[in-house]
Amino acid sequence: MRRACAGLALLALVSAVGGGARADEEVALPLVQADVDEREAQDGGGASKDPWEGMNRKIFAFNEGVDRWFLEPVATGWDWAVPEPVQRSIGNFFDNLWLPVRFANDALQLKPRDAYETLWRAVINSTVGIGGLFDPASAWTVVKSDEDFGQTLGAWGVPPGPYLVLPLLGPSSPRDTVGLVVDRAGYVPSYFVPFYVSLSAAGTDIVNERAGALEDIRAEREAAFDFYTAVRSAFIQYRENRVRDRADDPAEDEDEDGLYYYEDEDDF
Amino acid sequence: MTSDRTPIRFAARLAVAVFALLLAAPLVAEGGAPGARALIEETVVEVLGILRDDSRTEAKRRADLEALAEQRFDFRTMSRLVLARNWKRLSAEEQEEFVVEFTQYLANDYGERIERYDQEEVEILGEQAEPRGDVTVKTKIVGGENDGALVAYRMRKRGEEWKIIDVVIEGISMVANFRDQFRDVMGREGPSALLGKLREKNAKESMPADA
Numbered sequence: 001m002r003r004a005c006a007g008l009a010l011l012a013l014v015s016a017v018g019g020g021a022r023a024d025e026e027v028a029l030p031l032v033q034a035d036v037d038e039r040e041a042q043d044g045g046g047a048s049k050d051p052w053e054g055m056n057r058k059i060f061a062f063n064e065g066v067d068r069w070f071l072e073p074v075a076t077g078w079d080w081a082v083p084e085p086v087q088r089s090i091g092n093f094f095d096n097l098w099l100p101v102r103f104a105n106d107a108l109q110l111k112p113r114d115a116y117e118t119l120w121r122a123v124i125n126s127t128v129g130i131g132g133l134f135d136p137a138s139a140w141t142v143v144k145s146d147e148d149f150g151q152t153l154g155a156w157g158v159p160p161g162p163y164l165v166l167p168l169l170g171p172s173s174p175r176d177t178v179g180l181v182v183d184r185a186g187y188v189p190s191y192f193v194p195f196y197v198s199l200s201a202a203g204t205d206i207v208n209e210r211a212g213a214l215e216d217i218r219a220e221r222e223a224a225f226d227f228y229t230a231v232r233s234a235f236i237q238y239r240e241n242r243v244r245d246r247a248d249d250p251a252e253d254e255d256e257d258g259l260y261y262y263e264d265e266d267d268f
Numbered sequence: 269m270t271s272d273r274t275p276i277r278f279a280a281r282l283a284v285a286v287f288a289l290l291l292a293a294p295l296v297a298e299g300g301a302p303g304a305r306a307l308i309e310e311t312v313v314e315v316l317g318i319l320r321d322d323s324r325t326e327a328k329r330r331a332d333l334e335a336l337a338e339q340r341f342d343f344r345t346m347s348r349l350v351l352a353r354n355w356k357r358l359s360a361e362e363q364e365e366f367v368v369e370f371t372q373y374l375a376n377d378y379g380e381r382i383e384r385y386d387q388e389e390v391e392i393l394g395e396q397a398e399p400r401g402d403v404t405v406k407t408k409i410v411g412g413e414n415d416g417a418l419v420a421y422r423m424r425k426r427g428e429e430w431k432i433i434d435v436v437i438e439g440i441s442m443v444a445n446f447r448d449q450f451r452d453v454m455g456r457e458g459p460s461a462l463l464g465k466l467r468e469k470n471a472k473e474s475m476p477a478d479a
Contacts, residue, residue: 144416212413215384223377225449225465233448234440241439259444260402260422260433262348262355 049163049236056165060228063170067210072217075210087208089133094205096125096132101186105147109155117143146242149186150179154243163232171235304403304423304430305395311340312390312407319386326383333382334375342431343371345424349433350446354454362459369466376473388412390419401425402433 050056079087099122106115121137121144128136138144153175154160160173169180184190190198224230302310318324318332347367348355358366393406402424409417422434422443434443453462 138415219377219381223469225446225462226452229449229452230445233445237440237444238438244439258352259441259447260349260398260424261400262352 050232051162052164056163056232057228059165059167060231062167063165064227066168071207071210072214075207075214078207079211079214082208082211087211090204090208091212092125092129092135093132094201094208095135096122096129097189098183098187099125099145100188101149101183102145102147104186105149105152105183106145108149108152109147111147114143114145114147117141118145121145148176148179149182150176150239151243153179154239160236160239163236171231173239176239302430304421305392305405307340307423307430308405308407308421309392311336312392315382316386316390319382329383330379333379337375337378338371340432341374342424342426342433343367343374345426345431345433346370346374346443349443350450351454352447352451354450354459357454358459362463365463366466369463369470372470373466373473376470385409385412388414393418398422403430404436 082090099118103115103118103122106112106118121141124137124140125132125135128134150160150173158175160175162173164172164174164177166172166177172180189201193201220230221227314336315333318329318336321329324332344367347363347370350370351358351366355363389410391408391410393408396404396406398404402422405421405423407419407421409415409419418438420436421432422436422441423430424433425431434441436442450462453465
């Protein structure tokens with residue numbers, strides 16, 4: 001399911017799983033208070049949603065270190081050793097194991113159609129797809145549910161709260177952190193297999209997922225003027241969009257935010 | 269042959285031609301320029317055509333894509349939007365330089381990434397009116413690694429033509445993303461540092477591309 005998003009979206013999600021990114025040199029520089037005030041005055045996105053920026057930047061830098069010295073090299077080796085179709089099958093396999101959680105979240109958000117399609121997807125891929133290794137359901141069913149409990153809380157009207165970077169787990173928010181814990185608790189295989197199997201499976205999933213995003217993340221890091229800010233901005237927008245179910249931006253938000261307007265626009 | 273010239277035949281042909289024109293009319297908006305949706309459709313075909321044309325060298329493909337982007341995007345508007353209030357902190361010369369450097373930066377960055385998208389198809393989902401006359405054209409990527417990803421183009425009319433002013437991938441607006449980053453850099457280090465970073469990135473990019 002994480003494959004279903006491009007560029008920055010992919011980056012935001014994979015960072016959320018694999019944990020983060022390399023810190024730019026300027027990351028540690030303290031912010032002058034006047035600048036913070038000015039930034040907050042400017043618009044709704046970004047800085048004003050990150051009151052814990054000092055702490056977040058430190059954790060982000062730590063995650064970047066872990067990624068740079070451990071996860072990325074391991075994933076690079078994995079990508080070299082494991083053929084693309086096998087990587088895809090491993091990804092499918094883990095996606096399939098999460099379908100009960102997706103189903104529960106579809107149901108909790110009162111989306112019967114999505115819940116029905118998720119159920120069918122699980123049945124088809126577990127049988128015809130040989131235990132989830134293949135994804136024949138994508139050709140037959142329309143909805144590929146990507147609901148998690150963070151989104152369910154969002155659908156119930158719970159705001160995300162401030163931007164929060166978790167150690168190893170990456171970009172999140174208080175709401176999405178609760179969501180992570182609840183989804184994990186609902187993850188059926190962890191009750192049936194020994195702890196060490198769960199752990200190595202999770203490790204495989206993370207490395208495999210990270211291997212699928214090597215080039216994307218490299219490109220994002222290289223392109224960013226401030227990688228911390230780029231990831232934060234992308235993550236916040238991405239999660240808001242997910243909670244809205246990828247529906248259209250409400251127009252009134254846009255006017256408040258002023259994203260597409262500037263002074264003297266009419267002089268053009 | 270000669271029977272075609274009979275008045276009846278000629279009238280029939282004329283009627284067909286007029287009818288075809290009427291059918292085609294909705295595709296062509298006021299002033300003869302294509303509508304927003306038609307423009308995106310056309311652009312997609314052109315981009316995929318360039319990406320899949322192996323007879324062109326990579327450098328040629330890149331140059332052709334850049335030339336196309338130059339026509340389709342309004343980089344000046346994008347520059348003003350990403351800088352927002354900070355635009356006024358730049359002198360007139362700095363503003364001109366920013367537009368040039370930012371355009372080059374986007375060309376380098378996206379030119380490199382788009383090379384990997386030659387396997388994908390693009391489905392146009394529809395268009396939606398936005399405040400103040402803008403239009404969003406919604407598309408979906410079909411096939412490849414990003415199968416199903418939603419990509420929307422925010423369009424604004426400049427004179428007779430529609431121009432792209434933002435690309436929104438899975439809800440992530442490119443303009444918003446750069447605005448957040450530039451606000452940080454401007455807040456911490458000011459305009460000359462931002463221009464310096466842009467120049468530095470562009471210089472780094474242009475070296476291997478020329479080689």
